[in-house]
Amino acid sequence: MASPLATDTRPTTLRAIVVPVGVWLSAFGAMSALDGRLDLSNLAMVLVLASALASLWWPPWASLPSSALAVLAFNWLYVPPRGTLHVELGQHAVLLAAMLLVNWIIGGLMLRLRTRAEQARRHLHDAEQLQTLGEALRDATDPVAHAGTLHAALAELVEGPVALLVLQQEVPETNDPHATVCIGETDDDAMAGLWHCLRQGRAMGPGTTRHDELDAWYLPLRGRKAAFGAAVLHLPHPGRDDPALRAHAQALCDQMGLALQRRQAADAERQTRDQAHLHAVRNAMLAAISHDYRTPLATILGAASSLHDQDERLSDAQRRKLAGTIVDETRQLARLTDNTLQLARLDAPGVALSMDWESAEEIVGTVLRRTRRRLAAAAEANGTAAPPLDPSHRLRARLEPDLPLLHCDALLLTQMLDNLVDNALKYAPAETPVEILVRRERDQVLLAVRDRGPGVPPAWRDRVFEVFQRGAERQPDPQQRAGAGVGLAVCRAIARAHGGELRLRPRGHGGCAFECRLPVESPPPMEPPR
């Protein structure tokens, strides 16, 4: 026989009547069978035993009257004179009284035991429920997603309709339903109650001392300082309070409230951290950019002030050279400005590129032409000192025939290649060749700028693409000009904006290759032109 102490509440309603009645019937059966063979006091023991057994099942209200009734029946049936309720004073009265008292004591004890067991069972269930919800919420990045779990738990608890209102962000100015998630059926009154409860952060309903006349509990999802939502629990017995049930429901709600508070705190922390990072990056970037600007500015100021102050003492050749320097350095500044602006544009969220079908030959052709013109202008500005290798011969392009059209922003790709070429020409020794290479690699197109310069130390291979890193800073050679900072960063940003990537690869016999791989898309069909 299963212990009646652990049984569920519902089946016992029937069993609580049938089983003890059966016990009593069999006890009286046994007594009538034993009547005559045992004396009265021993028969009474059977009755005490039956009473003790029956009290295991009797509902609380039936335990005491039933044992009193049994004592009366015993008196009627077995206590002489039989067939009457008359009791001989002395022995029998004491026996009956003792029996009744013992029955009541046993019944009372059993009842307390059973109440305790019932409480323990409920506590265990409550604890389990709290733990399950707590575990679900602890690992959740978005506790709102677990509002359904809380809803189910509360509904199970009160066995009645439940609705939840959970804030998604800050408390809105007005009762804006878009700022919240609502679970469960609510009418306008309940919704108003939920909002009121959320804003007040205090419970309402029977037993809460606030709006006791309501037929439902309104419980806030409390965080440490404010409520992050509210729940309405329609009670199965309207108007009746159950402090233990309410306390448990509030505990469940508070768990959600605390989880929501944790998320809010985490969000705030992340935002602060992001902002601090952004600030640091911006400062570093500004420092790097202003450093990059200062060099050409210093050169321009030097040349211009020399022209201005020493005018008649300068020879024509010197004057021409200074003017050439100003033109040259100004172009450098213009490039720097273009790169900085482009980087800022590409960094912005949702940047729109003007994509079109472009031919790699044309883009490379434009870069070659621009570079040659720049080199020619620089050679002219520097006067007679011709470099060992004619600048236009340093730069070569190798393009595979029948390259596919690229779906890209031509201006950006031109800027990228132009920067890479400029970079290579600047950092590699003057007599070494620089090559632009374009070829197809399966579903990608490779655009590479390769030089035979000093290369980049392994530790710097990824960092050269960061805005505020400059390889030249580590190189003591004063001839090495800084300024790759923004240039390479914008190149990578351009490659990425096109769904590609830009990498730096060391070459076999010295030098490095900047390799940009872009995805090939199938071009639109070529209709026969007219």
Add this chain to the structure above:
Amino acid sequence: MSLRVLLVEDDRELRGTLREALEVEGYEVLTAASLCEGLALIAHATRPTGEAHEGPPVDLVILDLGLPDGDGETLLATLRRRHALPVLVISARLGDGQKIRLLDAGADDYLVKPFSVGELLARMRVALRHRGTRVTPSVTQYVSGPLAVDLSAHRVSLDGSACHLTPTEFKLLARLVRSAGQVVTHRQLLADVWGPECTEHTHYLRLYMGQLRAKLERDPAEPQRLLTEPGVGYRLIEGDDG
């Protein structure tokens, strides 16, 4: 008689510098610092007395877009309605889209600040020639180095030997020759060569420009005459007679 240029530019330093540079080249320069001033000058400026000159009071307008009292594009629209004046746009903030819009709206060319005086003078020469200031018949001949094009005779030759172009290639080249020295936008080329319904099909252009370069350039990968203006269009360099 010197050519008259109206320079609309709000930056005093740049206005002064450009004015001097242009005057050194022999142009007569009128300057305006705002949209209103520019419009007033166009409307009321008169040619020096004694000159028998019909038509607009200036020969060329150099127009900055970011003016204190409005966008230079307004002035461009007004100019285009009233006169066949060549207009050169100079601006610090030209996106591809804006360049194309300006060119399609009738600007002759554009220069993005900063630019050199040399570049400006070259663009001015081209713009002036195309507006017929030097009263030339409409272009039918084009010569640039080894390349010679005779539009009326449908003849193209390279280094003296005839070059065979397909009809589409010839139409494309002819369109560029007619605007030699100037940018022709993708849209304009597509509309004039393939028809107005094809203005979005830039990939046609890529293919035919590739073919043209293969036939007419020594090194098609590094064209010397059929130049690309990334994101905007193409430019055939000025002919040798220019």
